[in-house]
Amino acid sequence: MRRPRAERTQSLCRGPTGWLEEIGLAWLTLASCLGLYLRILGGRDHLDVPAFAAALRQTGLSVLPATTLVALALGLILGSQAESVFEDLDLPRLPVLALGVSVVLELVPILVGILVAGRAGVALAVRQAGLTVSGEMDGLIVSGVDPVRFTLGPVLLAMLLMSFALTVWVGLTTCTALATWLWARVGVPPALFVDALQQSVDLADLFEALAKPLIFAVAIALIASVCGLPAGRDPDGLGRAATRTVIGAVTAILLTDLIFVLLR
Amino acid sequence: MDAAVEIEGVFQHVAGRCALDGVTLGVARGEWLLLIGPNGAGKTLLTRLILGLDAPSAGTVRVLGRTLSGLGAGAMGRWRGEVGAVLQGGSLLAGLTVLDNLLLPLRGTGATRAEMARAARLAVTQLQLEGLEGERPRGLSLGQRRRVELARALIHRPSLLVWDGLTEGLDPAGVRETLDLLRQQHANRGLTLIATDNRPAELLASGARVAVLDRGRLLFDGSPAALEQAAAGRLELRYVLAGHP
Numbered sequence: 001m002r003r004p005r006a007e008r009t010q011s012l013c014r015g016p017t018g019w020l021e022e023i024g025l026a027w028l029t030l031a032s033c034l035g036l037y038l039r040i041l042g043g044r045d046h047l048d049v050p051a052f053a054a055a056l057r058q059t060g061l062s063v064l065p066a067t068t069l070v071a072l073a074l075g076l077i078l079g080s081q082a083e084s085v086f087e088d089l090d091l092p093r094l095p096v097l098a099l100g101v102s103v104v105l106e107l108v109p110i111l112v113g114i115l116v117a118g119r120a121g122v123a124l125a126v127r128q129a130g131l132t133v134s135g136e137m138d139g140l141i142v143s144g145v146d147p148v149r150f151t152l153g154p155v156l157l158a159m160l161l162m163s164f165a166l167t168v169w170v171g172l173t174t175c176t177a178l179a180t181w182l183w184a185r186v187g188v189p190p191a192l193f194v195d196a197l198q199q200s201v202d203l204a205d206l207f208e209a210l211a212k213p214l215i216f217a218v219a220i221a222l223i224a225s226v227c228g229l230p231a232g233r234d235p236d237g238l239g240r241a242a243t244r245t246v247i248g249a250v251t252a253i254l255l256t257d258l259i260f261v262l263l264r
Numbered sequence: 265m266d267a268a269v270e271i272e273g274v275f276q277h278v279a280g281r282c283a284l285d286g287v288t289l290g291v292a293r294g295e296w297l298l299l300i301g302p303n304g305a306g307k308t309l310l311t312r313l314i315l316g317l318d319a320p321s322a323g324t325v326r327v328l329g330r331t332l333s334g335l336g337a338g339a340m341g342r343w344r345g346e347v348g349a350v351l352q353g354g355s356l357l358a359g360l361t362v363l364d365n366l367l368l369p370l371r372g373t374g375a376t377r378a379e380m381a382r383a384a385r386l387a388v389t390q391l392q393l394e395g396l397e398g399e400r401p402r403g404l405s406l407g408q409r410r411r412v413e414l415a416r417a418l419i420h421r422p423s424l425l426v427w428d429g430l431t432e433g434l435d436p437a438g439v440r441e442t443l444d445l446l447r448q449q450h451a452n453r454g455l456t457l458i459a460t461d462n463r464p465a466e467l468l469a470s471g472a473r474v475a476v477l478d479r480g481r482l483l484f485d486g487s488p489a490a491l492e493q494a495a496a497g498r499l500e501l502r503y504v505l506a507g508h509p
Contacts, residue, residue, distance in 0.1 A: 136355055139357060
């Protein structure tokens with residue numbers, strides 16, 4: 001005999017069966033979204049442009065000031081930390097080489113991933129949970145509208161685009177702040193900084209640095225949906241969905257990054 | 265009987281409680297069924313099963329010739345195109361305008377813009393929603409929201425309408441007008457209607473077949489006249505008909 005829905009929903013939070021259900025739901029969610037994009041490409045469906053524009057604003061533009069500030073702060077902190085190394089070593093190129101790899105390959109993608117998870121991921125999970133709590137999700141279903149495509153379709157696309165854009169922006173801002181600090185405090189010329197950066201980060205590294213945030217974005221979107229869609233009619237589900245999304249997304253970002261490091 | 269809905273031996277457990285207890289019920293195509301019972305009788309649960317929003321703990325639910333639990337996404341999508349629903353408590357999308365809510369069932373059906381506009385105009389006129397097309401649901405009265413939900417449920421011309429909480433948010437005149445509209449739909453294209461309510465006195469005159477549900481069990485299934493006769497000898501039916509919550 002099948003268990004009631006409420007019990008099944010609760011079981012998502014615990015045990016190996018819950019994990020399997022979550023993975024299954026994530027896979028169905030991804031398949032549904034890819035199906036939507038294929039239909040759009042084939043001219044059989046259309047993108048919800050207002051929802052896409054709202055998601056772009058929410059994912060990217062609304063976090064741009066905070067992101068810029070964080071990127072500047074990161075560059076200055078790293079510059080300050082590197083200063084002592086420059087004082088001990090008379091090899092200015094060496095710390096820049098190490099910093100270049102750390103900033104471009106690790107710090108920037110992880111930072112962008114966490115910012116996207118905290119803003120867009122949580123917003124997506126709360127929206128999906130909110131639709132379930134208010135009964136609007138049922139309204140979508142009985143109207144023949146796939147709730148995953150309706151809620152996630154435009155948001156995932158926006159998350160992918162803005163993750164790419166934010167990675168470029170945060171990378172440039174952090175490197176500029178870092179280079180400026182080193183020039184002003186230690187006297188490392190910007191030309192030397194750029195030269196060392198080019199030497200430490202090759203094309204494959206750059207590709208990896210740009211691809212990682214996109215993979216993070218997909219993971220964040222799927223985790224948000226897995227936490228938001230089965231939230232149930234209990235208003236507490238909103239808070240649970242948000243908390244689980246942040247924890248799950250940050251964990252997934254770090255584990256995915258670890259896999260990249262081990263495979264390198 | 266050419267059945268629109270066949271429910272056989274359905275059990276539904278909610279939070280460890282048996283909320284539907286072996287319900288068996290059939291509705292023929294074009295028939296109207298009024299499902300009445302007090303709060304907590306299981307009416308909403310039963311309508312959710314008919315609409316495929318939940319799966320039963322045990323038993324089978326066949327709607328318009330299809331067993332819902334076995335349907336894939338594509339078949340389910342086509343099936344949804346034949347069913348309209350008005351849900352208890354409201355299910356309009358708060359972030360969309362009335363017009364966008366109305367057009368939801370036509371999304372992805374291949375309907376052209378002109379066809380969608382024509383269908384929306386007809387629905388707006390039929391349900392007296394003129395001037396509200398650009399409003400958000402939170403700016404509407406409960407009665408207006410229910411009319412928008414009904415318009416959305418009918419805009420794709422379903423063959424089955426499931427309406428949970430028929431009189432919710434409607435005054436007696438609104439109930440009469442709504443029933444007149446549904447009669448018109450029935451006369452024009454044989455709409456099957458399953459409606460639930462807990463205020464039977466206002467609805468028994470509609471002439472629909474009546475099923476009485478109480479604490480998850482089906483107490484009665486027959487005509488309003490037969491219900492009156494049966495109630496004379498059964499205290500539990502009299503209690504439900506008196507409209508006790």
